[in-house]
Amino acid sequence: EAELLREIRIQMRAKDLLESSVAPIDPDNCRREPRSRTASRTKQERLGFLQDKSFSFKPRINPTVPDFEGLYRAFQRDAIRRCETKEATRTKPFKLRTSNLRCRQRQANERTQVRHRRGAQLSKVSMQKSHSLTGLSSLSSNTLPVHITDATRKRESAIRYSQDNKKERDKEGNNWLEKHKKKCQALHKSVNSRAKALDPHRSLKEAQKEKAKQNWRNITERTKEYRKELEEMQLRVKNRPYLFEQVTK
Template sequence: MLVNSSAPCMPKLSTAKRTRKEKLGFLDEKPSFQPKIIQQIPDFRRLHKALQTEVLRKSQSRDVTKCQPFKLRTSALPERQRKMSPKKDQEPKLGHLSRSKSLGALTSLSTDTLPTYITDAVRQRSMAIRNSLELRDSKNQEHEEWLRKYQTRSQAMKKTVALHAKLLDPHSSLKEVHDDKLKLHTMADQQRMREYMTELQHMKARVSERPYLFEQVKQRNAKALAEQTYRDKLRKAGFMEQFVEEKGAATEETSYSSRSEDDANENDQRRENDIHRREGNLDDGEKIEDVEEESVKSKGEERP
């Protein structure tokens, strides 16, 4: 039975595990590279000094660049021949023209120097530059003149527009309203200040005229003492205080009535005087009218 039996079959790996083993199987292997580790610490100061020495030696041993001599042969070139138009060829020549000084100076120079004479191109270029500068200056002046005239016209127009708007608008401007309000507030403040100063002066006057506290107490005590003395004397004389008060009130009434009668008499006298004065004025007016009528009659009789 054991002979006929077979070994158990190994379980098959899944696809995912097989793929993982194929792709990541190198992680299970031991690395074959072994880095070389230096156990000793290098002397960096000595290495830096050696490097500086090497750099200095290389800089001292470098060859210097040498310039090779050269010879400029521009002055040896022949002079450029100018093209003459046929019209100029037909014109008669006006005598022998003197050579330019620049050309004579050019011939006197050595063959190693550059020519320094002014060509026609340089002359035309300078003339064109001068003309362009003059044109630009004239344009700038015209622009400034136009701008000045424009500002003058704008100011005049602004004044006229403001004047017309002010004439057409019945309401006053904000500036005028502000000035009026400011003036009113200033006057009100001044009035309040004057009232305050007046009230302060009255207060100071009342305080200065008011007696001190001890003086008030003294006056009150003196008044009480005088009243007590007066009552004692009345009691000794046999008079009652009420009787004296009634008599005093009666005398005051009689004095007031007599004073009122005197005033009435004075008023009547004044009225009579006014009436007499008016009557006198009326008599004078009648006399003047009579004199005028007589003069008119006499003039009428004198006429034929």
């Protein structure tokens, strides 16, 4: 009975749903409205020339294809014909004669005089520098005059001073190393001598020598004993009577 009631309820519910249902939306009503006539007319006017195949304008066309290889050969022939070999430019030796001018010679003479004056007042180092400068000024007339500033002189003196200091430091370091080695050697000798004097035990070298001597003595004694026993055995064998002598007795 319960199952029958359940089936009846299902059928009644299905009928109610069917009656209360509504038909689906009509797709024809949902279509977009067609375009206006003016838009379609303007489109036809603008794009109407595409449909007409009888065009009035016809461009001129050159159907012949040029011979590119022949044109290239002709171009090469013309280029070879026009080509003119030009000699390369060669530089010629020349002399710079600015030092021969009078103004330059005067300046060089004035500089040499000033350098000589300064050289008399400076120390030995400055004297050496002045000699080098006069040597530079005494070059040939074709060379350009050389001017050395105070900064270069100071730089050279500083470099020379640093080199001298470095050499002195190296010498001091070498001397200190030699002295240190000598001290270490003397200390090592004194320590070894004192250790030997205070140590009651003998050194390994001395013990090894004594052990070798003792072993040599033992070996010699054993060889002597072996020879003595061998001689005694030989004497016993000699003095022993033969078997037939023992039987007769």
